Amino acid sequence: MNTPTTFHPLARLLHWAMAGMIVAMLFIGAGMVATVSERHSGLLAIHKPLGIAILLLAIARLALRLRHRPPSLPADLPLWQRLAATASHWLLYALMLALPLLGWGMLSAGGYPVILGDTMRLPAILPENALLFAWLREAHRYLAWLLFLTFVAHMSAGLYHGLVRRDGVLASMLPSRRRREPVVTDG
Amino acid sequence: MTIRFGHAARWALIGGLACVTVAAFGYVGGWLAPHRLTPQRLVDTFEDNAGLHPGYRRNHAKGVCVAGWFEGNGAAGAYSTAAVFARGRTPVVGRFALPGGNPYAADGSVPIRSMALRFNLPDGGQWRTGMNAMPVFPVSTPQAFYEQARAARPDPATGKPDPARLAAFFAAHPETAAFRAWVKQARPSASYATERYDSINAFYLVDAQGQQRAVRWAMVPQAADAGPGPAGDPDYLARDLQQRLAVGPQRWNLRITFAAPGDPVDDAARPWPSDRRTVDAGTLVIDRMQPQDSGPCRDINYDPTVLPEGIAPSADPLLAARSAAYADSYLRRTAEEAHLPGAARPVPEATR
Structure with a gap:
């Protein structure tokens, strides 16, 4: 069996859809806690259902990732870059799962109802405990900063592969028609 | 020469995009917007007026x-x-x-x-x-x-x-x-x-x-x-x-x-x-x-x-402000109760 040269089409779709959602989420989260204007309420109302959507998509994406091998990195890529790529990819998976759970957990611990949209209410996943709330709230903040920095590094690395190295790594996540390899047809 | 210049331009594009992204995040998050009224600045004003009383609500x-x-x-x-x-x-x-x-x-x-x-x-x-x-x-x-x-x-x-x-x-x-x-x-x-x-x-x-x-x-x-x-x-x-x-x-x-x-x-x-x-x-x-x-x-x-x-x-602008400022006050006092790193320690009333 040959190693694939591109990501599974569904993986590519999930990657770009979630990229938009996660980047929007990071800016919404940073913005909503930094204003006393009406934007605070409006952004908060988007933040919660968007977070749950990211959690569900992240679970689906992780399952897909474990089932379908991703294309391998170029053989000439320096070891440190290879390690950085692997570590940052798993860090991204961990954070896109952990941040929504932390948000859900911190609201539960703070005794807040977790309301999505107008009427849908999620159950509490932790007991009411203000001390636990404080720890989870700060973990939510600092891990969100870590996710933002990891995203910036990931974006920069993707562009480095696409613009500087031009080694097909960026293309492997782009829509199929940009694929460089000739398509091998049967018989 | 043109290849070298192209290389530099590509590196500049990557670095520039990263910088713009970080700056935009800094602006949205209020760190690069010193004149925006943030919940933190509002609650800081209450601390300035009444002094820091760890563990207590910042107002009322x-x-x-x-x-x-x-x-x-x-x-x-x-x-x-x-x-x-x-x-x-x-x-x-x-x-x-x-x-x-x-x-x-x-x-x-x-x-x-x-x-x-x-x-x-x-x-x-x-x-x-x-x-x-x-x-x-x-x-x-x-x-x-x-x-x-x-x-x-x-x-x-x-x-x-x-x-x-x-x-x-x-x-x-x-x-x-x-x-x-x-x-x-x-x-x-x-x-x-x-x-x-x-x-x-x-x-x-x-x-x-x-x-x-x-x-x-x-x-x-x-x-x-x-x-x-x-x-x-x-x-x-x-x-x-x-x-x-x-x-x-x-x-x-x-x-x-x-x-x-x-x-x-x-x-x-x-x-x-x-x-x-x-x-x-x-x-x-x-x-x-x-x-x-x-x-x-x-x-x-x-x-x-x-x-x-x-x-x-309602669309009363004070409601969103109360929500945002109360959340900040709540985080400050619960962080103090939880003895989070960097948070001030509450003083029991009897020992004051």
């Missing part, structure tokens, strides 16, 4: 926990689907307090008291409300509220706000007229139990057909023996409540006032005419109290935008 710092229930009479059920308005009991955890960030303020130092309530609805929903014993708010916007707090900063020489600065603030804010007219005749009451507590901000009741009606609500006391507080005693309110509760539960009627067309729904500084239609939705019964450092109200953020189905916030 002095208070007591209370508990009881709300006995709905069904009269508001036609206007709102909220289960709290049906006939029957809803458990309540509440708090009486004084405005201001000083947990050791004298009860007679301010003519305003507050009542905060969390109703735990049978369907799992919550209604949180923070009300004040005053009919109208001084200002209409968070920015004006911030400026008022800044103008009220105590003068280090006298320990009291500079009257000239306050006068300048009020002169620059004509919307404070209704509040000033009220506060001129207001006296610190001897009891929490004899006060009427107003929502001040407007909300919408939403009925089963989805129709919205703008309302303000108030807890109207059944106790009729209101009087001025005793002079020379800084802590009479908690003792008065204890004595009253030893005799029996204290009661308030929940009075809902409906706006007429044209009434200001989004401006807490403008009262509605007194002839507006009202509905009494039931009775609040408070039958026990506990100190705030160990009572169940301690860990509740009385964010007035936490509402059940059937009640919705």
Whole structure:
């Protein structure tokens, strides 16, 4: 069996859809806690259902990732870059799962109802405990900063592969028609 | 040469994009927007005015926990689907307090008291409300509220706000007229139990057909023996409540006032005419109290935008500001209670 040269089409779709959602989420989260204007309420109302959507998509994406091998990195890529790529990819998976759970957990611990949209209410996943709330709230903040920095590094690395190295790594996540390899047809 | 230049341009593009992304995040997050009124700056102002009191709320710092229930009479059920308005009991955890960030303020130092309530609805929903014993708010916007707090900063020489600065603030804010007219005749009451507590901000009741009606609500006391507080005693309110509760539960009627067309729904500084239609939705019964450092109200953020189905916030800009600032105050004091790294340590009251 040959190693694939591109990501599974569904993986590519999930990657770009979630990229938009996660980047929007990071800016919404940073913005909503930094204003006393009406934007605070409006952004908060988007933040919660968007977070749950990211959690569900992240679970689906992780399952897909474990089932379908991703294309391998170029053989000439320096070891440190290879390690950085692997570590940052798993860090991204961990954070896109952990941040929504932390948000859900911190609201539960703070005794807040977790309301999505107008009427849908999620159950509490932790007991009411203000001390636990404080720890989870700060973990939510600092891990969100870590996710933002990891995203910036990931974006920069993707562009480095696409613009500087031009080694097909960026293309492997782009829509199929940009694929460089000739398509091998049967018989 | 052209290849080298192309290389440099590509590196510049990558670096530039990363820098723009980080700068945009810094702007949105407020770190690169020093003039934006953030919840942190608003709460900092309260700390500046009252000093840092770890573990306490940054505003309405002095208070007591209370508990009881709300006995709905069904009269508001036609206007709102909220289960709290049906006939029957809803458990309540509440708090009486004084405005201001000083947990050791004298009860007679301010003519305003507050009542905060969390109703735990049978369907799992919550209604949180923070009300004040005053009919109208001084200002209409968070920015004006911030400026008022800044103008009220105590003068280090006298320990009291500079009257000239306050006068300048009020002169620059004509919307404070209704509040000033009220506060001129207001006296610190001897009891929490004899006060009427107003929502001040407007909300919408939403009925089963989805129709919205703008309302303000108030807890109207059944106790009729209101009087001025005793002079020379800084802590009479908690003792008065204890004595009253030893005799029996204290009661308030929940009075809902409906706006007429044209009434200001989004401006807490403008009262509605007194002839507006009202509905009494039931009775609040408070039958026990506990100190705030160990009572169940301690860990509740009385964010007035936490509402059940059937009640919705108005576009009053103070509501979003209260939600944002209360969240920041809640995080500060719970972080202090939890001994998070970098948080100040709460001082037990007895050792102070």
